[in-house]
Amino acid sequence: MVFRFWSKAYLCVFILHIAVLNAYSQTSSISGRVVDRSGNPLAFVSVELLGSMHGTSTDTAGIYQLKAVGSSTQIKFSYVGFKSLVKNIVPGKEQILNVRLDEEDNSLQEVSVKGKKHRSYSNRENPAVELIRQVIAHKHENEAQHYDFLQYQQYERIQFSLSNMPSGIAGKKMLSPYRFVFENIDSTKIQGKTVIPVFMEEKLSDNYYRKDPEKTIQIMKAEKSVDFGKYLDQKGMTVYLNRMYNVVDIYAPNIFIVSNEFLSPLADVAPTFYKYFIQDTITTSDNEKLVEMHFFPRNKTDLLFKGKLWITLDGNYAVKKVELGLSKDINLNWVREMTVTQDFERNPDGRYHLSRNSMKADFGMLPQKGAGIYGERVVYYSDYHVNVPALAEVYQGSTLQSNTSLTKDNQSLLLESKRPDTLSAAEAKVYSNIDSLQRIPSFRHTMSITAAFTSGFKTAGPVEIGPISTFYSFNPLEGTRLRLGGRTTTAFSPRVYLESYGAYGFQDQQWKYLLSAAYAFNNKSIYTFPFHYLKASYQKDTEIPGQQVAFAQSDNFLLSFKRGDNDKWIYSDVLKTDYIHEFSNHFSYSLGFKNWKQRPAGTLEYYTLDEGQKTPVADLTTSELSLELRWAPHEQLFQGKMYRTTIPSKYPIMTLRFVSGLKGVLNSDYSYQNMMLNVSKRFYLSQLGYSDFMVEGMQIFGQLPYPLLTIHNANQSYTYQPYAYNMMNFMEFVTDHYVSLNFEHKFNGFFLNKIPLIRKLKFREIVGLKMLYGGIRSENDPVLHPSLLAYPLNGNDRSSTYSLGNSPYAELNVGLGNIFRIIRLDAVKRLTYLDHPDVVKLGIRASMKFDL
Incomplete structure (x- = not known):
């Protein structure tokens, strides 16, 4: 009897065990599709099986x-x-489940406050707003800059992939040499979509912060990156991408x-622009009490x-976790979807640090x-140490340092x-795949x-x-x-650089x-930061007096098209x-010597009217020394x-x-000095956009003919030039002192x-x-001093060059940008000196401009 009892018991346990295993092995x-209530697909939606560790996210479709x-x-x-949605499924079966999510802000237009049945959204007596104000009040205590000293280790990875590529692209005959790249599909990043990694960069660094002086x-310990340096400025690209991300x-x-x-949802003025709703109170496995708060733009x-936001209730009012998304209605180009997620961990000091x-x-x-x-x-972020100062010499170096003691192979091992x-399997192959890709002749030729x-x-070679x-x-x-x-x-020489044209x-x-x-004294290209080189050149060419072209050569084909008269050369x-030396902190100085001989061409003539006689002057020659200091923190x-x-x-x-002009040096005819100061700055105004200011002032000391004074930069092309006066004619204004505002x-x-x-056109205002305000001192006025070169005349024998009077030159532009995502059109109105000829x-x- 006992044997039969235990036999049946073991049999029951065995059957039960098999049933449990079977259930858990199902x-x-x-699969399916997630859309909003208008039927538009939602990307990066979190999808998780409740009660398990399994989950994924939707792709951009x-x-x-x-x-x-x-x-x-x-x-x-x-x-x-959007409101979270829970659906029932049948374990162990293949099923298609399409869902629609409803926007949360539409469903939370009314809140219940202190027993009042319903009221429209208001900051007043709103517990969510009261809580967010507590977070704002305590944010300086929760910032990393709150500590006197801070140390931590940082690992970062940035990667890019081709997404949503046409199906069957790997089978295209013309792409057969690159098939191994297109077959390296990563299905873990965006489920259900062809995602092909093409770029990845990893970095490991030690970081130190000191509050006073800040x-x-x-200190970079290890780096590894896909190398496209032969075809683009990879360092600059990395800087730009890190700034974007x-x-x-x-x-x-x-x-x-x-x-x-x-505007941050924790900015001091954030409650004026955001709506906040308390969604839930959560107790974590570590017994931390958190408030889950949702927020939306008004x-x-x-x-x-x-x-x-997940906010702690331990008196710190710190952020434990944050998820940020962007509305599809904002004015951004090319961005389909974007999400930011941050996690914070509690450290022994009780504060929460970004992890x-x-x-x-x-x-x-x-x-x-x-x-x-x-x-x-x-x-x-890991290995935090708070209020533990590092060795004094650590803080004496530059902001970004590199530990160069490790070879590339050892850096790779350290990163691993x-x-x-x-x-993922696809990510692990990207380094070797791109390296193999660059060995294919057709790829190198195309790039x-x-x-x-x-x-x-x-x-072409070197x-x-x-x-x-x-x-x-x-x-x-x-x-x-x-x-x-x-x-x-650098293939020719890492130190010697030659340049020429005819x-x-x-x-x-x-x-x-x-x-x-x-x-190059630093064994680097003279065209890349930081400059440190000595350069000598001789150039014989044509110029338009005063024209300074930004980001283009003066003989660029597109600048051949100009409005008005363009006959004075x-x-x-x-x-x-020139000797130029830049430092890693972006302070630089340059010393220069210039000998310049200029001869008038076209309809331009150099002549004096001394004693009423027109005396031609064949040329002008100057020699000068210069010192320039530049600081761009x-x-x-x-x-x-x-x-x-x-x-x-x-x-x-x-x-x-x-x-400083050097009279008598290499046939120089003049002695003079001038000093110029330029300051530029961008001011960000959050959702109101941003402003760019540039102020410049200059003073020339000494008596000089007008071609050696400042001939202000005019633009007679049909393109808009940001650093030129777009309604000013060439050689229209000359000064020996001025202040300008851009x-x-x-x-x-x-x-x-x-x-x-x-708003669907996404234009930008x-x-x-x-x-420009300035003038010419009497000693440089050719009317008062006929021995100086006379101002040039136009076809009607009227002067076409002037000094500024008591009023400034001014022009106003109103523009419409982002037309077809790349075109900008400006209406430019000239406000002063309208009586000048040919105005x-x-x-x-x-x-x-391509802009996001």
């Missing part, structure tokens, strides 16, 4: 696919700004993302976030369909050992041609031929102008040329030597092959220049986004003002 396969082993009977869909030090400081008043500043078209920052974005030409680019930057997460058109130079845009141009003096030039690269004008039948040589022979650069561009930021840039504000669609139908009072100017 494989569920659920709203599609998800989830396979998991277990007995879960419910699946949950959650997304920033300084932040980052900026690590969010949730406690900051404004948060910079992509290319704009968004106006969906403003540069504001929607999302969720993980993840930003995901999907970009594409079309709102939801078509190929695009998926990007992700994830940053992990310190990587907080695991790379070389692409780089030539984007950079302006075609690489030299570069270009700029391509200057090969052909035309002007009234030279007629058709042909030019061919080039320069050496040009011929078929109308004036004269040759022009440049001969230049430079020596000079032949210029310039001998120059926290400057970030994107380096092209012709120009480098400062990535705009809130920090000012200051330039101070001294010049102001431009971009509203980023703040007003137009609020107009129905118009621009206003600007340029003012155009109002003009339309165009420009192009």
Whole structure:
């Protein structure tokens, strides 16, 4: 009897055990599509099986696919700004489940407060607003800058993938050499979509912060990256991408993302622009009590976030977790979806420190369909040490330092050992795949041609031929102008750099040329930061007096098209030597010597009217020494092959220049001095856009003919030039002292986004003002001193060059940007000196720019 009893008992247990194993071994396969109530797909929606560790997210088409082993009977869909939804499923079966999520702010237009039945949303007596004000009041205590000293280790990874590529692309015959790349599909990032990793960069660093005097030090310990350096400025690209995918400081008043500043939901004024709702109270497995709070913009078209905050109730009022999303109604280009997630961990001191920052974005030409680019930057923080000062010498170095003691292989091993997460199979292959790709001749040829058109130079072994845009141009003096030039690269020598070109004008039948040589003291290219070189050059060419072209060569083909008269030129022979030294903190100085001989050309004549007699002057010659000091704190650069561009930021840039003329040196006829100061700065105004200011002042000491004074930069092309006077004629104004203001504000669609139908076009409003105030001292006035060169005359024998009078020169522009996402049109109105000959009072100017 006993034996039979235990036999049956064991049999029951065995059967029960088998049943349990069977239940937990059931494989569920659920797929479907998530849309909003209008039927638009929702990307990056979190999909999780309740009671398990399995989950995924939707792709940009709203599609998800989830396979998991277990007995879960419910699946949950959650997304920033939408009500979470729980659906029942049948374990162990393949099923299709399409769902629709409702926006949360529409369902929470009314709240219950203190027993009152219903009322419309209000900050007054709203417990959610009261709680958020407590978070705002305590945010300085929860910021990392609250500590006197802070140390931590940081791992970061940024990667980009081709997304939503056409099906069957790997089978295309013309792409057969690249098949191994297109078959490296990652299904873990965006489920149900073709995602092909093409770029990845990893970094591991030690970071130190000191409060007084404030300084932040980052010491790079290991780096690994896909290398496209032969075709673009990879360092500058990384800087730009890191800025786009900026690590969010949730406690900051404004948060910079992509290319704009968004008002933080924890800014002091945030309750004026956001709505807050308490959704739930949660107790974590660590017995932490949190409040889940949802927030939404009061106006969906403003540069504001929607999302969720998890706030601690331990008296710190700290953020434990945050999810940020963007409304589809804001004025951003190419951005299909973007989400930011941050996690904070409690440290032994009771404070919460950032442990993980993840930003995901999907970009594409079309709102939801078509190929695009998926990007992700994830940053992990660990090993925090608070109020423990590092050795004094740590804080004496530059802001960004590199530990160069490890080889590339050892850096790779260190990254693998310190990587907080695991790379997917596709991610792990991206380094080797791209390295193999660059060994394919057809790929190298294609990239070389692409780089030539984007950079302006075609690489040919140790030299570069270009700029391509200057090969052909035309002007009234030279007629058709042909030019061919080039320069050496680091493949020729890491220290010696040569540059030259030859040009011929078929109308004036004269040759022009440049001969230049430079020596780099830092064993780096003289075209990349930081500069440290000595350069000597001799150039014989033509110029328009006063014209300074930004981001282009003066003989660029597109600048051949000009309005009005363009017949006053000079032949210029310039001998120059320059020594330039830049430092890692973006302070630089340069010493220069310049001997300049200029001869009038076209209809321009140099002559004096001393004693009423017109006496021609064949040429002018000057020699001068110069010293320039420049400081651009926290400057970030994107380096092209012709120009480098400062990535705009809130920090000012200051330039101070001294010049002294040397009479008698190399036939120089004049002695003079001048001093110039230029300060520029961008001011971000959150959802109101941003303003760019530039103020410049200059003073010349000494008696000089007008060509050696300041001939102000005019623009007679049909393009809009940001640093030129777009309604001023060439050689119209000359001064020996002046103060100028260049102001431009971009509203980023703040007003137009609020107009129905118009907001779908995503136009952006621009206003600007340029003012110039100055004049000429009596000693430099050719009317009072006829021995000086007389001002030139136009075809009607009227003077076409003037000194500024008692009123400033001013022009106002009102622009419409982001037309077809790339075109900008400005109506430019000239406000003063309208009685001058050949004046155009109002003009339309165009420009192009790719901007997010």
